[in-house]
Amino acid sequence: MQSALFSIPNKLKILQEKLLALRANEKLFLQNGDVGLGSAPSNIALLKYWGKSLTEYQTPDNPSLSFTLENFRSTTKVTVLGRFFPEGHKPEFIPPHEFYLTDSSISNNTVRPLSDVSDKLEKFLNAILSPFATDIGIKIESHNNFPTACGLASSASGMAALCMAIANLLNLEKHFSKMELQYWLMQWARIGSGSAIRSVCLEKNAKFVSWEFVQHKIHSHDSLQAHTHTDSIIKNIAYHSNWKKLKHCVFVLNTEKKITSSSDGHRVAHTSPLHQIRVNQVTTQFKDLKDAIKNFDFDVVAMLTEHDALLMHAVMQTSTPPAIYLTHEVSHVISEFIKFRRKEKIKAFWTLDAGPNIHFLYLSQHRKKMLKFHHSLKLPIKIYE
Numbered sequence: 001m002q003s004a005l006f007s008i009p010n011k012l013k014i015l016q017e018k019l020l021a022l023r024a025n026e027k028l029f030l031q032n033g034d035v036g037l038g039s040a041p042s043n044i045a046l047l048k049y050w051g052k053s054l055t056e057y058q059t060p061d062n063p064s065l066s067f068t069l070e071n072f073r074s075t076t077k078v079t080v081l082g083r084f085f086p087e088g089h090k091p092e093f094i095p096p097h098e099f100y101l102t103d104s105s106i107s108n109n110t111v112r113p114l115s116d117v118s119d120k121l122e123k124f125l126n127a128i129l130s131p132f133a134t135d136i137g138i139k140i141e142s143h144n145n146f147p148t149a150c151g152l153a154s155s156a157s158g159m160a161a162l163c164m165a166i167a168n169l170l171n172l173e174k175h176f177s178k179m180e181l182q183y184w185l186m187q188w189a190r191i192g193s194g195s196a197i198r199s200v201c202l203e204k205n206a207k208f209v210s211w212e213f214v215q216h217k218i219h220s221h222d223s224l225q226a227h228t229h230t231d232s233i234i235k236n237i238a239y240h241s242n243w244k245k246l247k248h249c250v251f252v253l254n255t256e257k258k259i260t261s262s263s264d265g266h267r268v269a270h271t272s273p274l275h276q277i278r279v280n281q282v283t284t285q286f287k288d289l290k291d292a293i294k295n296f297d298f299d300v301v302a303m304l305t306e307h308d309a310l311l312m313h314a315v316m317q318t319s320t321p322p323a324i325y326l327t328h329e330v331s332h333v334i335s336e337f338i339k340f341r342r343k344e345k346i347k348a349f350w351t352l353d354a355g356p357n358i359h360f361l362y363l364s365q366h367r368k369k370m371l372k373f374h375h376s377l378k379l380p381i382k383i384y385e
C-alpha cells in the first residue's frame with residue numbers, strides 16, 4: 001500500500017487493508033468506465049482550526065466547530081480510467097489522473113478544465129485508492145454550485161465530495177458498516193484538507209459540526225498494559241431549533257490568489273507567541289460554544305465567533321512568516337458592520353477565514369437589513385448567499 005505517503009491512523013489502515021483483502025478475493029474490483037458520485041456542502045468555522053501537528057499528519061492543534069453551508073455545495077463524479085488487473089499482473093500503461101472543475105459562473109455548454117492534478121492531489125488519490133492505484137487512473141469531474149473564486153473554502157466541499165464519490169465508486173456502503181464508512185470518510189477528508197472533515201457528516205441535517213479529539217485505550221497483543229491513543233473525529237452538535245433561521249452570506253473583497261496557502265499557515269502557526277494562548281482558550285471556549293448553540297444564546301455564539309476570528313488573525317499576523325488577511329479594507333467593512341449592527345439592532349455576526357472575504361451569519365428576519373448594509377458600503381464588493 002502507498003500509505004507511506006501519509007502517516008494514516010491505524011484504524012484507517014485496517015479499513016484500507018479490508019479493501020485490499022476484498023480486492024484479493026475478487027469481491028471488489030474496478031473496471032474502465034466505473035462511476036462514483038458524491039456531493040457535500042461547504043462549512044464556515046465559528047471556532048477555527050488553525051495550526052497542526054508537525055509530526056502527526058493533519059492533526060489539528062485545537063478542536064473546531066463549524067456551521068454547514070447547505071447553499072454552497074460541490075458535486076463530484078469520478079470515473080475509472082484503465083483496467084483492473086489480477087494480483088501479480090502489472091499493466092503496461094496506467095492512465096494519469098484527470099481533474100475538471102466547473103462552477104456556477106461557467107455555463108453548462110462550455111465545460112472546460114479549470115485545474116490540473118496538483119502533486120498534492122496526485123499523492124492523495126494514490127493513497128486513498130492504494131488498494132487499486134497501481135492499476136488505474138481516475139477522472140474527477142467536480143462542480144461547485146457557487147463561483148469557485150468567491151472566497152469560500154471550496155477545498156472543504158470539494159475534498160468532501162471527492163471522498164464521497166470515491167466511497168460510492170468502491171461501494172463502501174455495502175462493504176463497511178455505517179460507523180466504518182463514517183470513519184473512512186472523515187479521515188480521508190481530513191487528510192485531503194483539514195476543514196473538509198466537517199463536511200462529510202453522514203447524519204441528516206448536520207447544521208453544526210465539531211472536529212474534536214477522542215481518546216482510545218489500546219491493548220497490545222504482547223502486553224497487558226493499555227496505552228491511550230488520541231484520534232480526531234467529527235460530531236453532529238445538538239442545536240436549538242431557533243438556529244434553523246440562521247442564514248449566511250459572504251462579502252467578496254478580493255478574488256486574487258491567496259498570498260499564503262492555509263497549509264503553509266498551519267505549519268508556521270506555532271511560531272506565533274500567541275498560538276499556545278489561543279489553543280488553550282479555544283479548548284475552553286469549545287464547551288461554552290456548544291452550550292450556547294444548544295440553548296440558543298445568540299449573543300454568546302456571536303461573541304465567541306468574532307473573538308476567535310480576531311485571535312486567529314492575530315496568530316497569523318505574528319507567525320513567521322506572517323500572513324495578513326485582515327487588511328485595511330476588511331477592517332473597514334467589519335467596523336462599519338459593527339456600527340450598523342448597533343444602530344439597527346440586528347442579530348448578526350461576522351467571521352473571516354484565510355482570505356479577505358467576510359462571512360456574515362444572521363437571523364433570516366434581518367436579511368433585508370444585511371442587503372441594506374452591503375448597499376450602504378458603496379464599494380465594489382460582491383455578495384453571495
Ligand code: PMV
Pocket residue numbers: 044045047048049050064153155193194195196262263266353354
Ligand atoms: O482546511 P484548510 O487546511 O484549508 O484550513 C482551513 C482553515 C480555516 O478555514 C482558516 C479555518 C477552518 O477551521 O475552516
